Amino acid sequence: MKKLVYISFLWASFSFAQTDWQKWEAKDISYLLPAKNEQKLLTRNSSLVGTVLNSLKSVYSFTISNYDGDNCPFTPTCAVFFVESVERTNIAAGILMFADRFTRDMNFLKDTYRYSLHKNGKHFDPPSNYTLNSHQIIFEPEYND
């Protein structure tokens, strides 16, 4: 009986003992939120326009977006809005749509009743509403998850 107790004790000690060959130290924790729509910024369009857009996005991300943080009051953000606008229409209309969005973004007295609230707490303002096609206008976001 004694032997059994000793064996159990030894087994438990060896199995669950803390290791001392790993250095104990504070863990490096990152509090940065992962950018969910980072991939969406990039257009899959492989044409010249797509290449230009991807380049513009990279420059914008590197110089402004990464430092400015998640501060755009709209969803999708202005950068994503621009890329989607060009994809939906063409480069000229896309630039005009972006110019309008940029002006509305500067409006610090935003008429909040005009935009419905997305679940991420931002104003829902999709590019489909600005293609001048009434059938594409949507006022409420659709969630897939």
Added chain:
Amino acid sequence: MTKTHIAFMSFFLLIVSIAKSQTNVQSDFFSNNNRLKFANHLYNEKDYLRALGEYKEILKLVDNDTIRFRFANSFLKVGRYDEAAQNFKTLFVSSKLQEEAKFSYYQTLFFSGDYNDFRINYDGGFYLPQKYYKVIDRLNSATYFLQQANLPGESKLIKPFDDSVQTKLIYFSQMIKNPPKKNPVTAALLSAAIPGAGKFYSGEITDGLIALGATLLSGFLAVNNFQNNHQFRGWLFTGLTAFFYGGSIYGSAASAKIYNAKLKSDLNKEIKLYFEERNYFLPKIEL
């Protein structure tokens, strides 16, 4: 064996007998009568999906108009409109509930959302219940309000409704026929003349002010830099002015389109809510 033992055993036998007799009664759960009671209970509790299953079993053995009506009505309540319509049709001939069945058949067509099919039946006079003709007439008018298309004359449209609601229905009718829309071309032209004016026209006052301010400021900076011989900055702000000016014109046209879409969407919601709150002016039929 003492008297106490005998008394105890007798009492025990009595208990067993009573318990056994209860079991016999309870085991008859699936008799037609009990099943009907259960189905009616489910129906009254608005548990239509489970009531359907019970009524289906009962109808295999019994043919009863009320049960068949409730069976069809359960389909209507759970949104299985095709099956509801088919089952209501079985009561159209030689049934004491044929008027109610025809009325419910029209309800089925109405709630299925196929308003064209409803009107084909109504205009053709198919299966119209005499007893509920006015109610069907109201439902027919409601289809035009809800679909917001091809509205007949106002007097014909509101005639089936009470005087108390006619004012509101006339308002809906006028809003459908002549909505106060904004013209996207006018909005664009206004912004071409004065940046942001098209946004004022579409009711976006603050957006219009920002567009005007941004265009004027960048324009001023462009002129100022050219005057001071800063060519690069002059052209930079010229580009920025064109950017804001173009965006203002395009955005004004877009905002007019959005205004019109919002107008239609809000009217649609208002009409739907108005009829929903009044249960589409339907009478309550208890069967």
